[in-house]
Amino acid sequence: MKTKLFKIAHSIKANYTSFSEALKQAWRIIKLSVCMKLGAVAFTFKKVDGSIRQAVGTLKDTPAVLGTKAKNYSAFTYYDIEANGWRSFKCELFQSL
Secondary structure (H helix, E strand, O other), X not given: OHHHHHHHHHHHHHHOOOHHHHHXXXXXXXXXXXXXXXOOEEEEEEOOOOOEEEEEEEXXXXXXXXXXXXXXXXXXXXXXXXXXXXXXEEHHHEEEO
């Protein structure tokens, strides 16, 4: 888990004034991931166009992901229960649970 934390923080550090701030955001993403592995979670994030998106997602009992794309640590991928499909957002745009 610590390795994933630092990989996320390093991938988003350009968007923050200090590495400490990037680590704080990475911790928020790790906490979201842990909660989603237990079940459905309602959360919010800012979309690229600036609007706020409220979503309900999970990482528990989800359909398999197709493809062999390399892991992108600057984006968080989850299964959107409302849309019945895989979605993702930039880690630095995550706001709250």
